[in-house]
Amino acid sequence: MNKHIGFDAIVVGAGLAGSAAALVMAREGLNVALVERGQKPGSKNYFGGAIYTHAIAEVLPDFMERKPKFERPVTEAGFWFLAEDGLTKMVTQGGKLNAEPADAYTALRADFDLWWAAQAQAAGALLIPKTTVVDFIRAAGGAVVGVMTDRPEGEIYAPVVIISEGVNNLLTQKLGLIDHDLEPAHQALAFKQVISLPAKEINARFGLPDANHGVAASVLGDVSLGLPGMGFIYTNKKTISVGLGVMLDTLAEYQLRPYEVLQRYLEHPAIAPLVAGGQLLEYGGHLIPEGGWHDMPQLYTDGAMVVGDAATMVNALHWEGTNMAIISGKLAAETALEAHQQSDFSVRTLAGYEARLKEGFILKDMKQYRRFSRFLETHPEFMGTYPAFLNDALGGFFSAYGKPKRQLFTEIYQSLTGRRSLFQAAGDMLSMGRAVLGW
């Protein structure tokens, strides 16, 4: 008989949610196993965006003293509206974005996740890398009492398991917490390139005074050929992350090849000069669960809770997900601590996880934005018509044609109504409001 490997808690996946959960539990003295399938935390990730500090501070108030692996603070953020041959930007800089520490930092997850997991390890969690959890160990009544990994003699026991497996939610399905695969219409495939350029060159091209300033932009319009999807561009210290997310069903329906769409984006006359001469360091993609509220699994069962992407905690419009992952991990950990105090790991105690989520912003936002992913699908004009119109309108406004201004405004007006009637436009704005405000 092999020695039984036992812990107080098991966390499946050392991403943002998992390491946050492990940190919070280990800090309170629990013996925590943090199981990661990659060679190292972050090695299976392909996110390249911004990390929000409010969430990190909730878990680790002194995070800035621990030298987090950030790239640049986001000091300029906004929307870029791409027409076929033009670009209109709506960006904000300074003001709130100059806070210290910044509200958001760009990050490369291969570096950031390693640092984040190291904080959990420093608190006492045992990181078990190169090991994939393939199933659960269940007690007679069905309660989760451990996990089975892909290694020989690979069972690990614990009275509570936090599932932070990410978008590919096989374990969540195995527990019956969600009864279907996520539909292609509810998942975006985000693909991007990481392009290396000297820091000075990045500063010059993006109009940044130094490497302590950075840009994060959502790019709409021609980037996704007017189809449901959004582009992004982030400045890192010595690299630029540039890419886009397109709903999976759209890619399939239009037979789009991600690399061709991305290449077209990179060759856009407004984008090409930003990346020109850079060296391609990485190219890849990752799924993002954007189904939102309607795809959320049941969040807990006897002996287990689901956090982060596995629970589809993503707000596509605001590029939020990393913060919800961290906070959901923390809340699940606090629930696990309570379960240990009460020696009750059944749904009676673990229901506290959902209650904690309801108190905070996560479930409120998820519910409010529940129509948003459907909204993009049913209103492609926000990716096509309106970005093109904006470019036409502003381009006209700032050109001196030598024509009476009244004629210019008529042209601008017609450039809208030629695409969309006023009545339709008013309807679009109203649905946009509904989708965002959750009415």
Next chain:
Amino acid sequence: MFHALVAIKQVPDTTNIRIDPETGNLVREGVPAIMNPYDAHALAEAVKWKRKLGGKVTVVSMGPPSFITTIREAIELGADRGILLSDRKFAGADTLATSYVLAAAIEVIHKEEPISLLFFGKQAIDGDTAQVGPGVAVRLELPILTYATKIRAVDLENGFVTVERHTEHWVEVVETPMPTMLTCEKEIAEIPFAPLPDLIRSLRYDPEIWTMSAGPLEFDKQQVGVLGSPTIVFKMGTPPLPEPGEKFNTREVGVEKAVKLALDKAAAAGVLQAVLGGAQ
């Protein structure tokens, strides 16, 4: 008791290596460190025999404290004890000084628990010298079997090991008294997927660190590191790439024409005649 000693080295993962064109040095930044693959296969074979016969596997390595991760990896793969020989004075060692330090340590380990077999990789993928194993064998006056590809049998009772070794033209099957040293090819064993208990043990394992004097032996300072190394690396660089030959674009001239042009070119250079002549 079967006691295997495995010597391991940490090397940069050369599958993705770059040379600084100006200095001619290896760019180590961002290159992951791994266990020398030949050593890993040798270790896998040692562990296989331990699992079969019972006993113990001890790994030893010389290097800076960063080598601890590689010792832990050896524990993950089934080693029982890990010793890192680490001292600033060991730095800059050539193969002579390295073999001195390893041999001195192995002698002490052998006195504590007699060693049946010593496993070395046939060479390290960074230095490619294949000298340290033989150097240690000579210092310890042990029989050595290089290019070992298979252990057929270990006879603990009579103290013999039967080993296959690949030479250029054939396979030699050799029976040798133990203790003996093998320098191993990769074919000797597959690297297994470690059981979870071994992985967990490795994550918590702290290897023994033996320095110049803080350990069970004192090293002779004249024989270690730079002082003990008669080899001087005068210069490092990459050989220039050969001049590329002329290219005939098949899309422009067509395949047949391109082949003919290439053959004519080769014939003019006198190469073709040699090749065709050889074939006839």
